[in-house]
Amino acid sequence: MATAKFKPRILLYFALNLAFAVMLLLAHTLGGSSDPRIVYLILLFALCSSSVIDLDGLNGRYSLLGMFLAAYFVFYGFLDVTLMLNGSSNGPAEPPLNQSELLILVGGIVLLGSYRAIVSLSNGAMKRQTPSDWSIPAILLVGGALWSIGTYTMFFWHVHIVTDTTTAAVRSGFAKESPLSLALLILAQMMQPLGELLLVYAWRITRRSDLALLVVSLVVLQVVLGFIIDIKGIAMFGGIIVIVSCVLIDGKIPKTWVAAAAFFILFAFPVFQAYRAQVHGHLGMSRAAVVENFGNALQIALSAKEKVNSGPNRAQAFFERVSLKGSVEMIVKETGNTVQFQNGASLTPILAAFVPKIIWPKKPDVQTGRIVNRVFHVSDDPDTYISPSHLGELYWNFGWPGVIIGMSVIGSLLGFTARFNLAEGRTVTRLLVTVLAIQYLINGFEGAIAVSYVVWLRSMAVVALLHLIFSRNTVSKDKIIVVDPNLTDGPSERAYNVTPFPNLLR
Numbered sequence: 163m164a165t166a167k168f169k170p171r172i173l174l175y176f177a178l179n180l181a182f183a184v185m186l187l188l189a190h191t192l193g194g195s196s197d198p199r200i201v202y203l204i205l206l207f208a209l210c211s212s213s214v215i216d217l218d219g220l221n222g223r224y225s226l227l228g229m230f231l232a233a234y235f236v237f238y239g240f241l242d243v244t245l246m247l248n249g250s251s252n253g254p255a256e257p258p259l260n261q262s263e264l265l266i267l268v269g270g271i272v273l274l275g276s277y278r279a280i281v282s283l284s285n286g287a288m289k290r291q292t293p294s295d296w297s298i299p300a301i302l303l304v305g306g307a308l309w310s311i312g313t314y315t316m317f318f319w320h321v322h323i324v325t326d327t328t329t330a331a332v333r334s335g336f337a338k339e340s341p342l343s344l345a346l347l348i349l350a351q352m353m354q355p356l357g358e359l360l361l362v363y364a365w366r367i368t369r370r371s372d373l374a375l376l377v378v379s380l381v382v383l384q385v386v387l388g389f390i391i392d393i394k395g396i397a398m399f400g401g402i403i404v405i406v407s408c409v410l411i412d413g414k415i416p417k418t419w420v421a422a423a424a425f426f427i428l429f430a431f432p433v434f435q436a437y438r439a440q441v442h443g444h445l446g447m448s449r450a451a452v453v454e455n456f457g458n459a460l461q462i463a464l465s466a467k468e469k470v471n472s473g474p475n476r477a478q479a480f481f482e483r484v485s486l487k488g489s490v491e492m493i494v495k496e497t498g499n500t501v502q503f504q505n506g507a508s509l510t511p512i513l514a515a516f517v518p519k520i521i522w523p524k525k526p527d528v529q530t531g532r533i534v535n536r537v538f539h540v541s542d543d544p545d546t547y548i549s550p551s552h553l554g555e556l557y558w559n560f561g562w563p564g565v566i567i568g569m570s571v572i573g574s575l576l577g578f579t580a581r582f583n584l585a586e587g588r589t590v591t592r593l594l595v596t597v598l599a600i601q602y603l604i605n606g607f608e609g610a611i612a613v614s615y616v617v618w619l620r621s622m623a624v625v626a627l628l629h630l631i632f633s634r635n636t637v638s639k640d641k642i643i644v645v646d647p648n649l650t651d652g653p654s655e656r657a658y659n660v661t662p663f664p665n666l667l668r
Contacts, residue, residue, distance in 0.1 A: 296632045508555060
């Protein structure tokens, strides 16, 4: 049976790669380009599409691998593909596969191998067990509280404490608060996405229309908040959480939500770009002033959209902003020549992840993105943040050994997290663990290692604490039955306790 399923996937893999290669060769030939990048792109696509061979569903053991490799291709190959299809070139590369491209390919291969090894080793431990989950009232109560507190704290933080993205604004904001207050404010903001995850989970499990309306309202409010504080990631994060949660819980792609996300990227993203350039940049309006004159600020951004997003000095498009190949090429080219290896200096904040500033006021706070900008002389503005990507930062610290060992560790962590896949049991804890891995280990791969892993470790500690407090066996005499039409290999019903805070009331 396994061989019968395996063969069509191998054929699909080769068909996809053949179609991709033919597409690039046609563009390469018809465009009259001599760009040797085509070799790299064909190899990168072959690596990143290999997940289709093992993929056991959108929420199975290999789903995280598929998501990572898809993101990996977007980070390091998608922009080159669009340039080639448009008949333009990103500059010649000699030889056809340069050192940075080889680094990207080897890093991906190492992660792929370590992920599959960990999943294979843990296959015997992945057995179905009696589900341990939260009650619906507890999910709604805790989820609503976490989202409300986190959202208000995020608004307060960015509007009244850290009023701008500059280093001076950050230092000024930090000076206003005590170390304990700062720690609590940061912790409260971390709770916001966890709260939304809980509410989305309750909606998808119960399919209640009032919860659907609530989730839509939360996403819209987050877009407005992201617009006010000028952080596109926060504006998009609400919708991303819903899409990822639906895929993991239902094992299906939510087409309506994906269409809404595409609409945002195509039409709303340029408005955000114009807002940053015109409202904050040209007019110098503070975030507090935008809150007081939101309609006026929105109108200014809409009016300036075409000007900011067109012409030779236009703002970067979405896929230009997410492309990380240029950063890796810069780091590989200059590290060891004009720039020294970091030897782990940028990773030191991970060691102090659970030590609050009130205990260690001078604990390391390495602003890796800004250091990359200054050391590699990318921008004259010292506050400019240049994403090194985890791959680039690993090389910047230890060279090739750092990439080999670091990507092995990342792949192993993702492979271990696959034990919490929702195809083998849908619970709040499994959802939280999986989404945190997607956010900080996959999506966060584009940024600094310390930032992603410190927040991931702290978030995992919170999830463990919440699991101990609220989860229990979902089958009891006090339960409600929710029909689940998506389960194909188990019972067609799921049972949920109606008693809030079950562990506290035992």
